[in-house]
Amino acid sequence: MTPPHRQPARHRTAVLATVPVAVAALLGAAAPAGPTTGAPGAGDPYFPLSGNGGYDVRHYDLTLRYDTTSRRLDATAVLTARATQRLTRFDLDLSGLKVTAVTVGRTEAGFRRDGQELVVTPRHALRAGQEFRVTVAYHGTPKPVTDPDGAADGWIPTDDGAFVAGEPQGAMTWFPTNGHPRDKASYDITITVPKGRTAVAGGVLLSERTAHGRTTFHWRETQPMAAYLATATIGKFQVERYTTRDGIQVYNAVDAREARAAAPVLKKLPSVLEWESKLFGPYPFRAAGSIVDHAPDVGYALETQTRPLYDSAPGLGTLVHENAHQWFGDSVSLTAWKDIWLNEGFATYAEWLYREQHGGRSAQQAFDALYARPASDGLWAYPPGDPGSGAHIFGTPVYQRGAMALHELRRAVGDRDFFRILRAWATAHRAGHATTAQFVRLAEEKSGKSLKELLHTWLYAPGKPNST
The missing domain is CATH 1.10.390.10 (Neutral Protease Domain 2)
Structure with missing residues (x-):
């Protein structure tokens, strides 16, 4: 993230995880939890309820449908995970949005809401080491959270779609997640939006198809990614695609209002990546690019994995900064937010x-x-x-x-x-x-x-x- 120009948040404030916890929480003893209950947080001292205990997510398969007029999101999330202990209950991070059904495997599971936690009770206990799938159907109008410094992050509505920037805790505003950076996973993100809009996520674009007045984009990121680095930004974008001489697939999506100012800087992206690769080692991903939105109230850019997200046309220094994060922050990730x-x-x-x-x-x-x-x-x-x-x-x-x-x-x-x-x-x-x-x-x-x-x-x- 570039040094943000923080502004008083203009959206509602979610329940923030700011209560103190013992240092032992970082070793897995977070929150009061029984021997078969996954902890409701990863135990980070700064955001104790971010993330969850008892399991590791291996893959997220997110299917989203967003109406830019009503701002309604209809979605299904399928999480493939592995239990790290015997589990009779576990939590997912999810702020707002209405959950209509949860299954574990092929069986309906019990669920309830507790602040930013979606508490799931499978019909049958999960064994330590067991692979399992959780499917959550949900809908609603996503709203950003307000961070302790007063800034908004998460799903931030714009005049033509949404600016989706999850650092540090905003991923839970648009999908159920194990939201601490310690739990990284691969992603498939499929987004359906009104025809004329473009929906951009990280990784490689596998398909784009239009039917019945809507366009569906399917993105895949195979490399491990922290939840806060995922995006599903939507807008009226001009799209540029090419492959660098190092074989990196570049996808740039630029709001027309920012295109003229952004063009000379984005033109330098291949040379910036080449320069950074010489200093830091091979570029860690298959894809790269930029999302340049017109979001004047946001006040920052974010190093979303493979494709940094800018609230306006970036300067060259910002381009260098956010792409350096692909090595430092994205590929090599935090263990605790204090670092x-x-x-x-x-x-x-x-x-x-x-x-x-x-x-x-x-x-x-x-x-x-x-x-x-x-x-x-x-x-x-x-x-x-x-x-x-x-x-x-x-x-x-x-x-x-x-x-x-x-x-x-x-x-x-x-x-x-x-x-x-x-x-x-x-x-x-x-x-x-x-x-x-x-x-x-x-x-x-x-x-x-x-x-x-x-x-x-x-x-x-x-x-x-x-x-x-």
Whole structure:
């Protein structure tokens, strides 16, 4: 996500998961849960009710039908999952929307709503290790959630469709999910919209067909994806398709009102991906592209997997930032939201590197300009390695001080080892998850230097650090 221009939310506020939990929750002891009951949250300290315990989702098959006039969504979600414990009951994250039926396997299951939780009781208990399918039929008018910082995310209506951006908790506004980034899955997303509208998701477009005044788009993402990185953005888009010389299938969808401003930047996408691939390793997905909507009230862009989503025509720096996330955030994903600097600090530093290597100011100059800010500046308000709450995860320290931490690392180990570290990080955790502690260990391993104190100072110490 680019540093958002946060505005007071104009939509209703959903029930937010902001109650404190024990650290043990991260190890699976989240919330009061019996031995056969899946926990109602993954236990993230910032969003304790995000995600669920007791199972891992392997695949989502979402079938959506959206009326852009009435703003009604009719949908069916089929989740293929594996039980990680014996389950007599488990939860799915779902905000709003009316559920009409739930089956587990081929058998109807009991269900009830509890805030943002859809509580499912299968007729027969699931064994630990058992593969199972959950089918949920639901409908309604999707509405975004309001995040702790006052911004809206999820299914955000626009004048010609919907801007669908799920970070950090908005996926549950449009499909039932195990919504924490720790549980990644593959996706099939089939979206039917009025003829003349285009519906865009991540991955590869398998089919597009029009009949009876409606067009259906079938998208598939085979690589593991966190729920917040899924999209189903709908609008009147101009579409451009091509394949890069590296074999990446590009699909750009651009609102006509943004097309002229977006064109020169989107033209650089292949060269940006090629440059990032040289620095970070091979591009981690089969598909790429951009969704450029006209959504002036949103105030941010998002690194939706394979196809970043922009609320207006992006600048070149934003294009570099969101596509750097395909390595840092999308392929290598968070284990807990407190580690979000691993996403945003890395993508911000990619912007610095791009400018440095394309005739702009150096990363050192960018660092110096920030470091010149007084100790009272908001840049030093809280440490990026643990911002302290969900309200701070998109704040300046996470982005800018996170990038400064990487620059201090670069100065400490030298360019050769620094770029080896970036590439090794993206390779070692490709399609998986990682933590800050793992990054520190890898940096020490690749450089042969002791870096704990340096990185602790820049990532966790309060106030303005001393620069080396």
